[in-house]
Amino acid sequence: MATKITWLGHSAYQIETTGKTILLDPFLTGNPSAAISANEATADAIIVSHGHGDHVGDTVDIAKRTNALVIANFEIIDWMGKQGVENVHPQHIGGAHQYEFGTVKLTIAHHGSMLPDGSNGGSPCGILLKLTDGTIYFAADTGLFYDMTLIGEEGVDLAILPIGDNFTMGPEDSIRATKLISPKRVMPMHYNTWPLIEQDAAAWAEQIRAQTTAEPVLLEPGEFCQL
Numbered sequence: 001m002a003t004k005i006t007w008l009g010h011s012a013y014q015i016e017t018t019g020k021t022i023l024l025d026p027f028l029t030g031n032p033s034a035a036i037s038a039n040e041a042t043a044d045a046i047i048v049s050h051g052h053g054d055h056v057g058d059t060v061d062i063a064k065r066t067n068a069l070v071i072a073n074f075e076i077i078d079w080m081g082k083q084g085v086e087n088v089h090p091q092h093i094g095g096a097h098q099y100e101f102g103t104v105k106l107t108i109a110h111h112g113s114m115l116p117d118g119s120n121g122g123s124p125c126g127i128l129l130k131l132t133d134g135t136i137y138f139a140a141d142t143g144l145f146y147d148m149t150l151i152g153e154e155g156v157d158l159a160i161l162p163i164g165d166n167f168t169m170g171p172e173d174s175i176r177a178t179k180l181i182s183p184k185r186v187m188p189m190h191y192n193t194w195p196l197i198e199q200d201a202a203a204w205a206e207q208i209r210a211q212t213t214a215e216p217v218l219l220e221p222g223e224f225c226q227l
Contacts (some may be wrong), residue, residue: 002226003133005158009033009221010193011055011140013160017131017227020044020101023068024127024138027057033193035222043068047104047129048076049140050113051121054193060085071097071104075122079115093123102131107151109142111168128154133227136160137181141190144173152181158217158227159183162190163204164197171204178212187217187225 003017010031013024023043028034031054038058046059046068056076060083063070070080070088077090091097096105106125113121127138134157139148141162159181162168168190169177178186186208191199205216217225 003131004224004226005136005187006035006224007187007189007219007221008035011049011162011190012057013138013189014041014043015129015131015136017101017133022047022101022129023059023062025049025055025057025140026059026062027054029058031057031193033221038062039065042066045069045071045099045101047127047138048072049109049127049138050111050124051076051079051115051119052112052141053116055141056116063087069099071099073106073113073122073125075113075120076115079119079121093125096128102129104129105154107137108145108147109140110145111141111143126151128156130154131227134158136227137183139169139177141168144169144177146180148177148180152183156181156183157185159186159214160189161186163188163199163201164191164193165199166196171199171207174204175207175211178208178214182212183214185217186212186214187219 006014015022074090105128109124111124113124129136208216
């Protein structure tokens with residue numbers, strides 16, 4: 001079965017691959033665009049990009065209920081332990097690790113990472129997922145940076161980039177990022193959750209087609225594509 005990628009709204013994703021379910025940044029409770037509730041979420045692994053509440057989201061509750069393995073930077077994993085999450089694996093920027101479902105490598109991201117209670121969330125990260133069916137680059141919350149070219153050299157089948165502006169890259173910089181990464185396909189995230197980050201995704205997709213070699217993938221929360 002091909003890898004299935006479901007957008008759960010905002011920056012939350014569910015990835016089903018080789019019989020495993022992975023959640024990325026499962027912010028569901030309090031997310032006005034969430035496709036499912038936290039109680040409906042299932043996971044074998046949860047990967048958290050950084051400490052902000054709209055990315056850590058429901059990780060603690062889901063992990064305790066499902067015993068999913070939580071993967072994140074060292075500081076977030078230390079904090080997870082203090083919340084009673086026991087099944088954890090720390091990584092950090094530039095480091096990769098092989099799991100049952102594939103390889104996770106954390107990349108740089110230009111953002112912040114303070115945890116919801118004010119604790120140090122370490123450095124924000126992007127996530128490079130190398131799966132049986134291909135490679136996904138989940139940029140998470142970030143501004144544009146030239147080293148995205150190096151990430152692209154890994155061979156990216158699907159790039160998931162923020163386009164909301166204000167807190168992250170906006171549409172124009174995400175198009176520049178797409179040129180640097182040269183993925184086969186690119187998907188927007190971190191937009192239209194609140195008025196402050198509203199964007200016209202269809203107009204963005206037109207510019208992706210006009211200015212890059214990537215194919216844009218537009219989903220509504222709850223919809224999915226295959227890798």
